[in-house]
Amino acid sequence: MNLCDVKVVKRLMSKYSTGTKKSFGQNFLINRQIPISIAEESYSYHKSACPNGEAAVIEIGPGIGCLTNELCDCYDRVVAVEIDPTLIPILGETLQEYTNVTVINEDFLKLDLDSFIKEQLGDVSVSVCANLPYYITTPIVMKLLEQARRQDGKSRLTSITVMVQKEVADRLCATEKSGDYGAISASIAYYGRAVKLFDVEPTNFLPAPKVTSSVIRIELYQEPIYSVKSEKMLFRVIEGAFAQRRKTLINSISSVFSSISKAKISEIITKLGFDINIRGEKLSIQDFCSIADEFYGELE
Ligand code: SAM
Numbered sequence: 001m002n003l004c005d006v007k008v009v010k011r012l013m014s015k016y017s018t019g020t021k022k023s024f025g026q027n028f029l030i031n032r033q034i035p036i037s038i039a040e041e042s043y044s045y046h047k048s049a050c051p052n053g054e055a056a057v058i059e060i061g062p063g064i065g066c067l068t069n070e071l072c073d074c075y076d077r078v079v080a081v082e083i084d085p086t087l088i089p090i091l092g093e094t095l096q097e098y099t100n101v102t103v104i105n106e107d108f109l110k111l112d113l114d115s116f117i118k119e120q121l122g123d124v125s126v127s128v129c130a131n132l133p134y135y136i137t138t139p140i141v142m143k144l145l146e147q148a149r150r151q152d153g154k155s156r157l158t159s160i161t162v163m164v165q166k167e168v169a170d171r172l173c174a175t176e177k178s179g180d181y182g183a184i185s186a187s188i189a190y191y192g193r194a195v196k197l198f199d200v201e202p203t204n205f206l207p208a209p210k211v212t213s214s215v216i217r218i219e220l221y222q223e224p225i226y227s228v229k230s231e232k233m234l235f236r237v238i239e240g241a242f243a244q245r246r247k248t249l250i251n252s253i254s255s256v257f258s259s260i261s262k263a264k265i266s267e268i269i270t271k272l273g274f275d276i277n278i279r280g281e282k283l284s285i286q287d288f289c290s291i292a293d294e295f296y297g298e299l300e
Contacts, residue, residue, distance in 0.1 A: 003066035003094055004032040006206055012064055012094070018086035020207060020210040025133025026084070027205040028063050034204055038215055039070035041197050042129040042161035045217060046075075049158050050125035058117070060108045060130040060140060063087060065094040065129055072098040079120045081108045109139055113147040117156050126156060131163040134209070138184060141172065141218075144189045153224055155191070160218040169196055169214035176284050184244040187235060192220035214287075226289045233290040233299075241280030241288070248277050260298055268294045 002008055009028055023076055026158040029035055046055055054076040062068040064082040064087060071078045078101040091103045095205055102120065134216040141160070155202055159216065164172065173194040174180035188194050198216045202208040228234045240256030241249055250269055254262050270276060272290050274283075281289075 002032055003064055003069065004028075004030050004035065009064060009206055012090050015087065016090050018084075018090070019082060024084050025061075025135045026063065026133075027131075027207060027209050029066050029131060029204060030206045032066070032203040034200055035070045036250040037198070037216075038067060038129060038131070038161060038163065041217060042071070042159065043074035045159050045161070046125070046127045048223075049219070050093075054124040056121045056124045056126045058121075058128045059190060060268065061104065061133055062091060063131070064090050066238065067129065068095060068101065069098065071129055072101050076100060077121060077124070078102070080137055081106050081111070083107045090121060091127065092157055109136060109143065113143060114149070114156065115147065117284075125158050127158045128160045128205040129162070134165050134168075137162075137164045137168055142184075142187070145188065145218075145220075155220045155222050157220050158190075158222075159220060161197075161215065162217075163200060163213050163215045165209075166199060166212040166214040167208050168217045171216075172217055176282055178219065179281075181281050182245075183238050184240075186233060186238045186260050186283070186285055190224075190226055190231075190234065192218045194218045226285060229293050230297045233296045234289060237292045237295060238280075238288050241283065245281070247276070249278065249280050249283070252280060257295065258297075260295065263300065268298070 020028065027249060029183060042057065043250060046288065056077040057071050057075045059068055059071055059078060059080040062082050068078060068080050080101060080103045083101060088103060088105050090227055097100050132140060144160055170180040171182055171184055172188055173196045174185040195217050197217055200213040200215065202212065236256060240253035243254040243255050250262060250265050252267055268291065
């Protein structure tokens with residue numbers, strides 16, 4: 001069964017008395033080459049990073065299963081989390097030939113990710129792959145980065161390969177050398193390397209979204225590569241640096257750290273060798289770590 005054939009999608013929807021729901025960000029892929037390419041991009045990186053042992057993947061929002069079945073063909077184990085209860089019986093039919101998949105009817109944002117991975121998959125290497133619902137892209141990506149870590153700080157995830165809106169993809173993958181760089185780009189750079197893979201035009205979805213999409217992959221560092229005294233402080237500094245984009249770093253950051261005087265902030269910035277008028281968008285994640293460590297010393 002070609003789950004990207006519009007007739008098949010409509011027949012399944014009608015058979016199970018359901019339809020696509022805007023409220024759940026449902027735009028289903030109708031060009032089979034795209035889920036094939038997404039699954040291949042996910043699996044090839046996963047295997048190059050973790051060549052030994054079982055390979056597992058978590059899919060967020062399987063829909064009627066067009067990406068899920070490609071993942072089942074590549075990975076040893078697949079866990080798919082779908083919020084819409086009306087799609088669960090459809091997935092029961094479309095994935096019936098696979099014995100390596102578990103479908104769970106949950107809101108992904110409500111899961112305790114660390115225990116979920118432990119319970120569902122144990123200690124195998126795990127990646128995430130999804131055509132994400134656009135209305136919650138950023139909370140999902142941040143949840144994956146922040147919560148999928150073992151107690152010793154090592155990542156539980158190998159990579160995150162996801163389709164998002166192109167404009168969001170440009171921000172997620174930006175470096176300090178580009179105009180799209182912002183708090184989320186800097187935060188992602190702390191956890192891994194984000195690369196843009198390919199664009200997908202609206203005509204490849206049912207219903208067609210208004211904007212172009214892009215597939216990106218975040219290749220996660222298995223252990224933190226930047227040393228910082230307090231991650232909490234790091235993310236406060238990043239937030240502060242981009243709080244008022246048009247202002248200099250010192251002015252923007254002082255709006256978030258009211259307990260440190262502007263004079264002290266200037267002293268820290270110049271001590272670290274930055275221009276007094278520098279803006280947050282010019283700073284790399286390494287620079288943010290150095291500033292966060294100085295702030296930590298001040299507020300300890
Ligand atoms: N994977 C399918 C495809 O590529 O055709 C569907 C992708 S569609 C863009 C997003 C999917 O995510 C929908 O099936 C939707 O119901 C599901 N979804 C939306 N919010 C969710 C959430 N909080 N947790 C889990 N799934 C969610």
